[in-house]
Amino acid sequence: MKIAITTTAPQLQAQLDPRFGRCAYLLVVDSETMEFQAYPNPAINAPGGAGIKMAKFVSDLKPDAVISGDFGPNAAEALRSANLAMYLFGESQSVQDVIERFKTGKLTRF
Amino acid sequence: MTNRDSLKIAVASGKGGTGKTTVATALALSLAEDTSKPILFLDCDVEAPNAHLFLKPQFREEKPVEILIPEVNEELCTYCGKCAEVCQFQAIAVLSQRVLVFPQLCHGCGSCTMICPTNAIHETPKTIGVLQKGTAGEIEFARGVMDIGEPMAVPIIRQLKKWVAPLKPKITIVDSPPGTSCPVVESIRGSDFLLLVTEPTPFGLHDLKLAYQVAKELQIPAGVVINRENGVYEELDEFCAQVNLPVLMRIPFQRVIAEGIAKGENLLNILPEMSEDFQNTMDVIKTLVKKGK
């Protein structure tokens, strides 16, 4: 499965970024092989509506799920209408941790 | 431009909570004692309009504030994405064969409607607030109120100013929002004088310096009211002297004032003798405005 996760740096060891719209990076991770692709947030400099711009960017990558610390109301609406499943990483400490919890169904569905 | 026998004074403060509304309403009440000069009070603090708590106006007229937002006809839409491309505010998004409009982000500029190659977008009004007009004793009172959840104050302030333009009062008192960003600039633009309310603290001084920058940029003559003065705060007076910003009034710190305001009383009810101070301040303002012209 292709999982999109918001992080503060373009590595698997990166800290998780709790904000969706203004995260530093988006990691798209293959949950089986842990292969990943890192994208800098194209919306980080948007004066407003960063969540929507990011939602559009993510939806074009067509992941199976999007995981972040939280989703603003606009981002959530955009992701929902693109039929993307949203999850909160909650207490997870790392990308690895998030993927484990996702696989075992321990993440909260947004 | 304002004509010669009308005067528009904006009351502002860089920092919130300095007593801006207290001063603006007291000034209006003291001037209203001379009934020969009609006064208009304009509450432009549309995010947190509080002047009515002190002036207790009766509202007689109301008008919604609307902006035009896009509505997409999906039968004509080809999902080309041009609308989303030109929108600077991400208020319209094209996601996998769906177009989403986010009315709260839309500035109502019409760019998406104009650019759409298949004319699939038309515009529909959306209410973002309301304008109200009435009287408080001898004072004409008007205000704008932003709807909860709306982020854009500037169009409401702009429409409020247009709405009251035909009233042609002798004196207009504008209660501006706090801070120094766009809504403040929109509120005080076109005023003849800017009355900056501050308090004698490092916070007050820091934010007064910012407010002074705005006055300078807009080339509006300004003066200062020091509220809650409690002993000397030299740095504040030094700054005012240094940039030639006259201190027009000093309101002493008194617990009785703080308590009265907390209960929603206006300053002149608490200390009626201050009315004269405000009238004198007004005379100084008139002289300063004349000198500036």
Added chain:
Amino acid sequence: MKNLVILSGKGGTGKTSITAAFANLAKNGNPPIKTVLADADVDAANLELVIKPKRVASHEFIGGEIAVINPDTCIRCGICEQICRFDAILPPDSTRAAYQVDPIACDGCAACVYQCPEGAIQMQPQKAGYWYHSSSPFGDLFHADLIPAQENSGKLVTIVKQNGRLQALDSGASLLIVDGPPGIGCPVISAVAGADLGVIVTEPTPAGAHDLERALQTVQHFRIPALVIINKADLNPDMTQAIKDASKERNVDVIGEIPFDPLITTAMKQGQDIITYQPNSPASQVIQTIWKKIIIRLSLSGEEL
């Protein structure tokens, strides 16, 4: 690492003075809590005035864009003026040969850029301010200055907060305190996102009570646990009671009532926080009790709830 955000619906409630006192109590507590501070009230960034930091680094901040017309390629057709809904296009006159944009009125919508038949209009980014990394006796501080009359936005708040967060993680700090902006709009949403606890400072006035309600709605929308502090509580006991009742209805605890204490202002004039200035003043005592409750909530005290 825990993230605490201090908010107030209305300006002037004492939020920043209380934040500075908390920073002191964190540093000098038993055990001390290593803290990073972020002043997200970028419209009126006052925290540095009471904690006296030394600047470590300054960075330029580029905000929104405005339209600029190239007078050499403008053919004076007037389309831009017709379509602009913000009255921001000034027609040619004796002082200007071509159409010109009024930078204050320009909303930055770029409609004119796309409608100009000659491509004579471009958007230009505006330098909107600076952001800083400083070091203070109570920990690293991240803060910013907006250039007056520039648009405030969530973006600068995010930069300040994000850098504070990264510094906290890198330096092994266990707490990030964010001094949030007043109001309920975009900057507030940026300040509260990702917080573990929101503390709202209000005052017992009609405006304070009204704006508290709006601030609580915002915090609860983001499912962030909220606590309320009533500052200057004895100025209007009836209103204080009304705020307590309203908070109870929303299931929010009022964790302290700070009495009106002029020493807070005196301390600020000395460039000190109230705990440094007068640790035993009435307000200081209440603030210390409040702080104990907050660190228990954040599980930073070592004590059980």
